[in-house]
Amino acid sequence: MLGLGAAPSTTIPNTIYSCINPNTNLLVLFSNNQGRINSFSSFKSCLVRNLSRLHTSSKPIKDMAAEKAQSPASGDRHALISLSDKQDLAFFGNGLPDLGFKIVSTGGTASSLESVGVSVTKVEQITCFPEMLDGRIKTLHPNIHGGILARRDQKNHMKALSDHKIGTFDVVVVNLYPFYDKVTSKGVIDFEDGIENIDIGGPAMIRAAAKNHKDVLVVVDSEDYPELLEFLNADKDDQQFRRKLAWKAFQHVASYDSAVSEWLWKQTSEDKFPPSLTVPLLLKSPLRYGENPHQKAAFYVDKRLSEVNAGGIATAIQHHGKEMSYNNYLDADAAWNSSRDDILEAYRLAVKADPVSAFGGIVAFNVEVDEALAKEIREFRSPTDCETRMFYEIVVASKQVGGGWLAQDSDDSSPQDIQFNVVSEKSPQDSQLNDAEFAWLCVKHVKSNAIVLAKNNCMLGMGSGQPNRLESLRIALRKAGEDVKGASLASDAFFPFAWKDAVEEACESGVSVIAEPGGSIRDGDAIDCCNKYGVSLVFTNVRHFRH
Numbered sequence: 001m002l003g004l005g006a007a008p009s010t011t012i013p014n015t016i017y018s019c020i021n022p023n024t025n026l027l028v029l030f031s032n033n034q035g036r037i038n039s040f041s042s043f044k045s046c047l048v049r050n051l052s053r054l055h056t057s058s059k060p061i062k063d064m065a066a067e068k069a070q071s072p073a074s075g076d077r078h079a080l081i082s083l084s085d086k087q088d089l090a091f092f093g094n095g096l097p098d099l100g101f102k103i104v105s106t107g108g109t110a111s112s113l114e115s116v117g118v119s120v121t122k123v124e125q126i127t128c129f130p131e132m133l134d135g136r137i138k139t140l141h142p143n144i145h146g147g148i149l150a151r152r153d154q155k156n157h158m159k160a161l162s163d164h165k166i167g168t169f170d171v172v173v174v175n176l177y178p179f180y181d182k183v184t185s186k187g188v189i190d191f192e193d194g195i196e197n198i199d200i201g202g203p204a205m206i207r208a209a210a211k212n213h214k215d216v217l218v219v220v221d222s223e224d225y226p227e228l229l230e231f232l233n234a235d236k237d238d239q240q241f242r243r244k245l246a247w248k249a250f251q252h253v254a255s256y257d258s259a260v261s262e263w264l265w266k267q268t269s270e271d272k273f274p275p276s277l278t279v280p281l282l283l284k285s286p287l288r289y290g291e292n293p294h295q296k297a298a299f300y301v302d303k304r305l306s307e308v309n310a311g312g313i314a315t316a317i318q319h320h321g322k323e324m325s326y327n328n329y330l331d332a333d334a335a336w337n338s339s340r341d342d343i344l345e346a347y348r349l350a351v352k353a354d355p356v357s358a359f360g361g362i363v364a365f366n367v368e369v370d371e372a373l374a375k376e377i378r379e380f381r382s383p384t385d386c387e388t389r390m391f392y393e394i395v396v397a398s399k400q401v402g403g404g405w406l407a408q409d410s411d412d413s414s415p416q417d418i419q420f421n422v423v424s425e426k427s428p429q430d431s432q433l434n435d436a437e438f439a440w441l442c443v444k445h446v447k448s449n450a451i452v453l454a455k456n457n458c459m460l461g462m463g464s465g466q467p468n469r470l471e472s473l474r475i476a477l478r479k480a481g482e483d484v485k486g487a488s489l490a491s492d493a494f495f496p497f498a499w500k501d502a503v504e505e506a507c508e509s510g511v512s513v514i515a516e517p518g519g520s521i522r523d524g525d526a527i528d529c530c531n532k533y534g535v536s537l538v539f540t541n542v543r544h545f546r547h
């Protein structure tokens, strides 16, 4: 073990000093060609306690190094543990020695481990440096980082370790100063406190171990302790497991750094839009599918400091019903943002504004839903079909919520990937089917609810972005005018109603083909309606919502 330091008070010319560390039997070298012994208080005490062994030597440093004891001892497996959050440490710390591990730890972590009966080598015994600068330097030392970063398959790396009597670490377990919790806590934290809560040594160890994951297992999350112990017990070489831990480690550090950087920007500028921005996201749930069933999607919670307690649909609690979809989240968010306080009246006015579109929609309340309102919601009937009770996809009641992000695959299917199945009595002619395919290609790119009319490979009209399909149809029909006769129609999603609704109006306008995904509980009505008017109806089984 080579120790170097600076104590201007102690000057001994042209000598090299060594001592045996009393805790570890490590030989410590005090090198100093100018005759200056470098020392810090515990380093000094190491020197004092070993005064009897202190001797002068004329040997060059190289020869002295050869006499040094090993650190940590080769042959054993070693875990380096340095934790701010000590959850489950007792369980984990006790598990490691059972698997033949020796543990090296920083101050507070070592004390915690010792308090539950786990024997530990303190980091200072490896570095022969005291923790200093109020904890800013603990593990930042070649004896630590050499033991993490050395490639076991590189002879020169292992020779370097051997030359400097540095032992290897097989497992590195670190979590960081709780910067995020500190700066988001209710208690006021001043700038200096914020700065001191930025962890430097921890990320350095995590990054080093994650880089060298082929040889070093890195753990940043106490939830991974059981799996790690199992892995070590099985003693098998599974690079996938190692890579997964390394991925998580870099993610941990990246999120941490993004919080530090966001906080620093806020201390620097009032501008809400920094020139560059990294957004830490936490997976809330994979989604059933994206805007359409053939697109994969997921929902993430935004973990930026600016989003803490900001409200939004991301942290709403789902009490029952089927799993939320991509569109459910988009619509629920819009509904939530526009919810009002005068609850029953607000609900009646909202429904009155567009009772057709309300069917199958989302209703959100930011106050408790009382019995009267619940009854009103339940008893209300569809305006176009008195037999049908009102149906809402989602009812959102008052819950604390936070911001989030939706992610999904691109909707890149083409008409060639789709089966156009004729479900009506009448089949379309080839040219009409060709126009239906063209209309289908167009409708995929139009904002929902989308209707496209096409003839002779030319779009005649489109209706887009309307809250109900009937309105979209009417807009498209207005644009197409008289040319609509014999045209093909594509709808991005199924028609919830047919009679006295969009299917019947389309048939009456003179279209020859209607192409739609199908899948409505009233598909039968759409088929009957088309049969009545002699229109061809084709189902595609693929929806193309686009918001």
Ligand SMILES: NC(=O)c1ncn([C@@H]2O[C@H](COP(=O)(O)O)[C@@H](O)[C@H]2O)c1NC=O
Pocket (backbone or CB within 6 Å): 082, 083, 084, 085, 105, 106, 107, 108, 109, 110, 135, 136, 137, 138, 139, 140, 174, 175, 176, 177, 198, 199, 200, 201, 202, 203
């Ligand atoms: N400065 C260093 O060399 C250093 N090495 C480790 N730490 C951090 O110290 C914490 C553990 O400290 P303790 O075991 O003393 O409670 C960990 O969160 C770890 O990330 C450090 N602290 C900050 O940078």
